[in-house]
Amino acid sequence: MAKDIRTEQKRKSTYILAVLCALVFLGGIGGMLWNLTRSHERQVEILQDGKILYTVDLDRAEDRTFTVTYEGRTNEIEIRNHQIRVKAADCPDQICVHMDWLESAPIVCLPNHLSIQYADGESASGLDAVAN
Structure with missing residues (x-):
């Protein structure tokens, strides 16, 4: 009889564990579906000397x-196919032009004090792009 009680308790605990695992699994599936269907706005800020000049929603x-x-020098910024880059610049090193389209790291033109970065701080490293 004691064996029957232990067997019954084992069945109940196995059943509870299975139900909990199923709920966690279904919750994960629901979270993934919610994340895939919600709007993913990609706000980009164009800054000069740490001041926001423009905010652009790349999705729209x-x-x-x-x-x-900046002081007589120029950066030509291009938005195409919901991406952004520095197409041309008057700076001597052209690093900002060679960075191509904005991905995870910000585009920076030090001579012209310009940076282009995601507004919500998205970056591969999680570090802030502006330092004083």
């Missing part, structure tokens, strides 16, 4: 090119 932005100036 139309293709265009515009110029940002």
